Amino acid sequence: MNQPTPSFYQLAWRWHFYAGLFVIPFLVMLSLTGMLYLFKPQLDQLMYPELLQVSPAAQALDADQLRARVSQAHPQAQLLKYLPPASASASAQFVVNQNGRELNLFVDPYRGTLLGSQDAHDNLQAIARSLHGTLLIGTLGDRLIELAAGWAIVLVVSGLYLWWPRGSGGAGVLWPRLSARGRLLWRDLHAVTGFWGAALLLFMLLTGMTWTGFWGTQFAAVWNHFPAEQFRAVPKSPLPTGSLNEAHRQTVPWAAETAPMPVSDPHAAHQGHDMANMAAPDAPVIGLQRVVEIAAAQGVPPGFSVTLPKGPTGVYTVALGADDPSQEVTLHLDQYSGEPLAAVRWAQYGTVARGVSLGIALHEGKLFGLANQLAMAGVCLLVLLSAVSGLVMWWKRRPQGSFGVPPLRHDLPLWKGAVLVMLLLGxxxxxxxxSLLAVWLLDRLLLALRIAGRPAVSG
Incomplete structure (x- = not known):
């Protein structure tokens, strides 16, 4: 007598494989682009030394002088952002919009010479970051990556159930049987990398999910709050601070994204001036150098960026996404008076925001320098090995002459728990x-159509 087939488990088994086929291309892409972005500091210095490195001199020009040099070289360009030199041997950087094209312009801070330019969207790191976050197709790409990352979490958790050790030996679970050949070797590689890498992969997926446009936004809205009195006294824009971040470039730290964006007071431009000498309401009174000085006075460490105001009520935003999240700063200044309107620092982060910020720093390989980069690159390699071995194992076990799911196994325990966990993750x-509900409905429909198409059997 044949052993009865548990239908719920059979459904979960099919979904595990079909979801794996959907997720694998995304995991491969995320691992490869992630490794590129992990080593951004080293790669940038290797690829663009003539843009990033300068010979120090006795006296540096101030930010307004550098801006004048840039305006002279690019008179039609609109200045969007200024990045002061992060060290004595680093160049200054301006981000401009020129005829609809966003450019990074690099300037020698001592001599004022333009070192060169770079397309802000069409360079290795910008492309890697945009692929990693949006597949270069905006919101749709963000949702696809979020869906793939969510299903990858389901696969990791259900995979632990599927491969849970059934015997006392560790071969094939704790270490691969390298003497094995064919499908058994690929099965061991998939199981062992999954076993050891599950926690690390879950960490990478969950910290990455906090950046997604749907789940990440809802997560931040629930857990990331700031003291109400911090923003009560200043007028606010309907846009959050996170609107400054883009797919190809991060400006403000994750923990500051949900903070309100203050607005400048155009009337402050006229304080202390008679009517004949009033500045135009859309012309900032304070210059870039004054913003840099205010940032230094406010204790912002080097390495920050200055985003220029947009329109008469826009603000200067000084932002630092430091390698150590406890040093992160997001500071908004009135464009006319230079008055600090709001500042978001580690002290204002809630417990969850602090935990997520530390997780993101680990995810990006920033917290512990090269050791952190190498560790995260190792996780990416584990993911690649697990993805490729899973694909090969599926191919070797698929039904002969079919593209379908491998035969169902009946010796695996805890299948009900696995299904419950999948539903909770859903x-x-x-x-x-x-998508789980959609697949279930489609599965039921296809099954009903197959049954309806079978010829009736007479008794």
């Missing part, structure tokens, strides 16, 4: 839950 990650 609730925790709504895009996964919605």
């Amino acid at each position: 609730v925790a990650f709504p895009l996964v839950g919605g």
Whole structure:
């Protein structure tokens, strides 16, 4: 007599494989682009030394003098952002919009010479970051990556159930049987990398999910709050501070994204001036050098960026996404008076925001220098090995002459728990839950059509 097939488990088994086929291309892409971005500091210095490095001199020009040199070289360009030199041997950088094209301009801070330019979107790191976050297709790409990351979490958790050790030996679970050949070797590679890498992969997926446009935004809205009195006394824009971040470039730290964006007071431009000498309401009274001086007085460490005001109510935003999250700063200044309107620092982060910020710093390989970079690169390599071995194992076990799911195994325990966990994850990650429901309905429909198409058997 044949052993009865648990239908729920059979459904979960099919979904595990089909979801794996959907997720694998995304995991490969995320691992490769992630490794590129992990080593951004080293790669940038290797690829663009003539843009990033300068010979120090006795006296540096101030930010307004450098801006004048840039305006002279690019008179039609609109200045968007200024990045002061982070060290004595580093160049200054201006981000401009010229005829609809965003450029990074590099300037020698001592001599005022333009070192060169770079397309802000069309360079290795910008492309890697945009691919990693949006597949270069905006919101749709963000949602696809979020869906793939959510399903990858489901795969990791369900995979632990599927490969849970059933015997006392560690071969094939704790270490691969290298003497094995064919499908068994690939199975061991998949199981062992999954076993040891599960926690690390979950960490990478969950910290990455905090940046997504749907789940990440909802997560931040629930857990990331700031003291109300911090923003009560200043007028606010309807846009959050996170609107300054873009797919190809991060400006403000994650923890500051949900903070309100203050606005400048155009009337402050006229304080202390008679009517004949009033500045135009859309012309900032304070210059870039004054912003840099205010940032230094406010204790902002080197390495920050200055985003220029947009329109008569825009603000200067000084932002530092430091390698150590406790040094992060987001400071908004009135463009006319230079008055600090709001500052978001580590002290204002809630417990969850601090934990996520530390997790993101680890994810990006920033917290512990090269050791952190190498560790995260190792996780990416584990993911690649697990993805490739899973694909090969599926191919070797698929039904002969079919593109379908490998035969169902009946010797695996805890299948009900695995299904329950998948359902809970579907609730925790709504895009996964919605796709889970859609796949279930499609599966039921196809099954009904197959049954309806079978010829009737007479008794």
